[in-house]
Amino acid sequence: MEAKAYLKYVRISPRKVEIVLDLIRGKDAGTAMAIIKNTRKAACEPLEKLLKSAIANAEHNFGMDVSKLYVSECFVCPGPTLKRWLPRAKGSADRLLKRTSHITMALKEKES
Numbered sequence: 001m002e003a004k005a006y007l008k009y010v011r012i013s014p015r016k017v018e019i020v021l022d023l024i025r026g027k028d029a030g031t032a033m034a035i036i037k038n039t040r041k042a043a044c045e046p047l048e049k050l051l052k053s054a055i056a057n058a059e060h061n062f063g064m065d066v067s068k069l070y071v072s073e074c075f076v077c078p079g080p081t082l083k084r085w086l087p088r089a090k091g092s093a094d095r096l097l098k099r100t101s102h103i104t105m106a107l108k109e110k111e112s
Contacts, residue, residue, distance in 0.1 A: 002107060003058030005106075007046055007104075017076040021075065023035050046103070055107065069110075070110055078101065079099075082099075082100070
């Protein structure tokens with residue numbers, strides 16, 4: 001049994017989120033929280049909230065033991081991209097792509 005948590009339409013590029021997710025994949029929930037808190041990346045703030053939500057879901061909905069939880073699965077998918085325009089020299093314009101992310105995190109209990 002696994003407890004999942006989702007975070008959708010986060011205004012950060014999926015490429016930036018993936019860097020932090022690679023650090024915590026397969027780690028204990030407590031260790032993953034410590035890694036997120038001590039990593040200086042923009043994606044850490046929303047990921048900390050997501051991990052707390054997944055832990056709360058596991059404890060409340062499934063009655064899992066919090067000390068035995070580990071991050072079994074975590075991935076990011078691109079969300080819709082906001083297209084904006086930036087004026088440039090000689091009357092031209094550049095396109096700005098403001099990317100969004102959909103993040104999924106699943107926690108499982110260790111069998112030991």
